[in-house]
Amino acid sequence: MSAPRPIRPYGDKKNDGAVQVSFTLPLARSAVATEAAKRYAAKMGLREPYVTLAEAIAPEFTFFVVYGRATHDIDVAAITAEEAPEGTLSRDQIDEEIARRFGRRLVVLGCSLESDAHTVGLDAIFNMKGFAGDYGLERYHGFDARNLGAQVPVAELARLVRETRADAVLVSATVTQNDIHVRHMTDLVDMLEAERLRDRVVLIAGGARVDHALAKELGYDAGFGPGTTASRVAGFLLEELSRRHGLLGNAR
Amino acid sequence: MASKLGLSPETIAGCRRLARQVADGVRAETEKFTTVSTERTVLRLLGVDGVDADEVPLPNRIVESLQASGKLGRGSAVWMGSALATGAPTVAEAALRLSDPRRAAAQAEHPRWRETVAPHVEATVARIRGNRAERERRMAGHPPEEKPLLYAIVATGNIHEDIVQADAAARAGAQCIAVIRSTAQSLLDHVPYGATSSGFGGTYATQENFRLMRAALDAIEPEIGRYVRLVNYCSGLCMPEIAAMGALERLDMMLNDALYGIIFRDINPLRTLIDQNFSRRINAVAGVVINTGEDNYLTTADAVEQAPAVLASQFINERLAKDAGLEDWQIGLGHAFEIDPTLEDGLLYEIAQAEAAREIFPDAPLKYMPPTKHMTGNVFRGYQQNTLFALTSVATRQSIHLLGMLTEALHTPFLHDRWLAIDQMKTLRSNARHLADEIRFTPDGRIVRRAREVLAGAEAILARVASHGLFAALSEGVFADTRRRKEGGRGYDGVLPKDAAYANPFLEAWTHELAGARA
Numbered sequence: 143m144s145a146p147r148p149i150r151p152y153g154d155k156k157n158d159g160a161v162q163v164s165f166t167l168p169l170a171r172s173a174v175a176t177e178a179a180k181r182y183a184a185k186m187g188l189r190e191p192y193v194t195l196a197e198a199i200a201p202e203f204t205f206f207v208v209y210g211r212a213t214h215d216i217d218v219a220a221i222t223a224e225e226a227p228e229g230t231l232s233r234d235q236i237d238e239e240i241a242r243r244f245g246r247r248l249v250v251l252g253c254s255l256e257s258d259a260h261t262v263g264l265d266a267i268f269n270m271k272g273f274a275g276d277y278g279l280e281r282y283h284g285f286d287a288r289n290l291g292a293q294v295p296v297a298e299l300a301r302l303v304r305e306t307r308a309d310a311v312l313v314s315a316t317v318t319q320n321d322i323h324v325r326h327m328t329d330l331v332d333m334l335e336a337e338r339l340r341d342r343v344v345l346i347a348g349g350a351r352v353d354h355a356l357a358k359e360l361g362y363d364a365g366f367g368p369g370t371t372a373s374r375v376a377g378f379l380l381e382e383l384s385r386r387h388g389l390l391g392n393a394r
Numbered sequence: 395m396a397s398k399l400g401l402s403p404e405t406i407a408g409c410r411r412l413a414r415q416v417a418d419g420v421r422a423e424t425e426k427f428t429t430v431s432t433e434r435t436v437l438r439l440l441g442v443d444g445v446d447a448d449e450v451p452l453p454n455r456i457v458e459s460l461q462a463s464g465k466l467g468r469g470s471a472v473w474m475g476s477a478l479a480t481g482a483p484t485v486a487e488a489a490l491r492l493s494d495p496r497r498a499a500a501q502a503e504h505p506r507w508r509e510t511v512a513p514h515v516e517a518t519v520a521r522i523r524g525n526r527a528e529r530e531r532r533m534a535g536h537p538p539e540e541k542p543l544l545y546a547i548v549a550t551g552n553i554h555e556d557i558v559q560a561d562a563a564a565r566a567g568a569q570c571i572a573v574i575r576s577t578a579q580s581l582l583d584h585v586p587y588g589a590t591s592s593g594f595g596g597t598y599a600t601q602e603n604f605r606l607m608r609a610a611l612d613a614i615e616p617e618i619g620r621y622v623r624l625v626n627y628c629s630g631l632c633m634p635e636i637a638a639m640g641a642l643e644r645l646d647m648m649l650n651d652a653l654y655g656i657i658f659r660d661i662n663p664l665r666t667l668i669d670q671n672f673s674r675r676i677n678a679v680a681g682v683v684i685n686t687g688e689d690n691y692l693t694t695a696d697a698v699e700q701a702p703a704v705l706a707s708q709f710i711n712e713r714l715a716k717d718a719g720l721e722d723w724q725i726g727l728g729h730a731f732e733i734d735p736t737l738e739d740g741l742l743y744e745i746a747q748a749e750a751a752r753e754i755f756p757d758a759p760l761k762y763m764p765p766t767k768h769m770t771g772n773v774f775r776g777y778q779q780n781t782l783f784a785l786t787s788v789a790t791r792q793s794i795h796l797l798g799m800l801t802e803a804l805h806t807p808f809l810h811d812r813w814l815a816i817d818q819m820k821t822l823r824s825n826a827r828h829l830a831d832e833i834r835f836t837p838d839g840r841i842v843r844r845a846r847e848v849l850a851g852a853e854a855i856l857a858r859v860a861s862h863g864l865f866a867a868l869s870e871g872v873f874a875d876t877r878r879r880k881e882g883g884r885g886y887d888g889v890l891p892k893d894a895a896y897a898n899p900f901l902e903a904w905t906h907e908l909a910g911a912r913a
Contacts, residue, residue, distance in 0.1 A: 166810045199813035200562035257578035257594045
């Protein structure tokens with residue numbers, strides 16, 4: 143079936159444009175505040191805005207839930223989006239392929255940078271235990287996986303890349319205010335380039351607000367968003383490093 | 395309260411004996427040393443404050459000078475007293491003198507240093523005692539509080555914006571307001587100065603920020619008819635300094651774990667265990683409730699597997715806290731609702747763990763942390779997980795309930811995220827008010843078996859830690875699979891041996907005061 147384009151959100155019938163939004167206005171709850179929320183929703187492009195909740199959450203703040211019908215539509219045919227390629231190999235297969243193609247363990251460093259103290263995502267990819275039933279990189283024979291933990295200075299990471307002759311670096315970036323995570327991520331690329339190390343490593347970014355497009359834009363080789371498992375990252379590393387070293391992968 | 399889980403009192407008593415062995419071992423290894431942070435804290439308590447032209451805090455400058463001339467092992471109070479006894483008219487003058495390395499080197503010990511410094515010690519001890527009395531007076535003026543206490547976090551990075559959010563949360567029903575620190579702060583070896591508006595993922599803990607938030611929460615107290623507790627983070631490289639600042643500005647709760655910095659921030663074990671003792675001494679006299687950080691074991695590793703380590707750590711934290719003078723009502727042992735929601739009977743395990751903590755530590759104000767690890771960005775599912783968390787919290791009589799945010803893992807909470815969480819917990823707290831009274835567990839059922847298993851596991855860990863000693867256990871990676879060497883980690887260069895005649899007049903005063911209170 144070829145869907146007629148453009149499209150709108152689907153509530154209970156095709157292209158009805160049904161959406162729900164929730165937001166807070168810095169106004170005391172009043173009829174005027176509710177009307178303001180309604181008109182604001184209209185400005186967002188919602189027809190028939192219907193305020194289902196106007197809650198005074200503080201003396202000067204009101205929280206709204208608004209339903210409406212989106213007037214905007216989107217032409218899907220005009221969209222392209224990139225995604226880091228999906229791996230299909232199991233852990234055992236990846237280990238076997240690394241041994242066959244490289245004849246050595248691949249050194250993978252992982253950390254979060256500078257002021258970033260979060261490690262949940264990093265640990266999910268590295269720890270033996272892994273996440274959601276998918277073992278972490280430390281469990282692979284094919285990887286010498288080193289989780290450097292949180293708050294690693296960019297300069298320190300660059301030094302370790304050189305010392306360990308790392309094949310890949312995984313940077314976990316947790317969103318903070320002021321987009322500080324983006325700054326540290328680009329600082330790393332700049333530093334690796336200045337040290338002539340950038341071409342030696344596969345550079346990967348991961349985190350709740352990271353996607354492939356953002357990572358590429360910042361000069362990384364791939365970006366993985368929330369819910370990414372270690373085996374997906376492992377498969378990507380195998381293929382990308384094989385490509386760089388001119389080693390043959392499996393026919394896909 | 396009769397035990398619903400039928401946990402063996404002998405096993406629990408055995409765990410406490412093992413924890414005592416662990417704590418005694420820690421004391422034997424740490425009491426020979428002091429730290430730069432401990433000595434900076436003494437200076438702050440003597441009234442040294444402010445920064446120099448390079449924004450370096452004066453307590454840091456003085457400690458550096460004293461360390462450079464080999465004087466620090468005697469204790470910073472000795473040199474402040476000596477400077478005051480040899481012509482420095484004020485603490486500020488004495489501080490200025492000692493912050494100059496040459497003048498610090500030239501400063502001779504004065505035989506009357508102790509008498510000279512005594513009024514300054516007494517003034518601070520009195521101020522902290524006064525703050526504690528004021529808290530008690532304020533709280534006594536209101537009806538008893540509903541439990542669990544609703545604990546909300548603000549984290550805008552800007553203290554003035556934090557105040558707007560804290561005000562909204564407190565009015566909506568939050569009883570504790572924690573100002574999350576800027577993410578890098580735990581690794582700073584100094585405390586920033588003044589009001590700040592540019593933190594990352596949180597707001598710097600400074601004495602001025604403490605004062606501003608305290609004043610804001612006090613200001614709404616008459617209107618909302620409740621005292622709102624202020625919480626900050628006594629951890630990292632400046633643990634006792636933060637405790638001192640909190641005591642001076644009447645903070646009510648402090649995150650203050652004995653092992654967290656070692657395991658999760660790679661801070662030197664000796665440094666941390668020395669600093670935790672002095673910080674807890676201060677929290678004890680200030681009437682502060684500490685919150686320990688066992689929830690962190692659950693976020694970094696599997697929650698089902700780590701449950702015994704959490705309980706073992708709670709026993710150790712309890713003992714170390716008591717050794718530092720904290721009483722049961724001040725020891726907010728931490729744990730968390732972090733089991734994978736897709737696990738069959740996971741909720742039963744959560745209930746088992748929470749109920750076990752309640753029964754094993756009946757007088758501790760248990761701090762219960764919300765799901766974070768398995769929050770996915772599906773905010774609807776997140777709200778559902780938080781409802782189960784809230785229900786478990788009420789059903790097992792937890793004391794301090796850290797409100798779960800439906801947008802956890804996405805961004806720092808929006809104003810209405812916090813309101814939704816407060817509304818959710820208020821509903822559960824009322825709607826299931828007497829559920830805990832009604833619940834009985836099937837003898838030898840899943841929950842009871844799980845609780846016993848966790849207790850047995852904790853006992854095994856404690857036995858191992860007690861026989862090897864805590865430092866050896868840390869180097870073997872007993873906790874959170876993380877190995878930490880006694881001579882490794884950040885801040886080891888700030889640990890130094892005490893001279894035979896080492897003196898810390900505050901520690902002496904408070905050890906005496908607490909011993910007096912006990913008698």
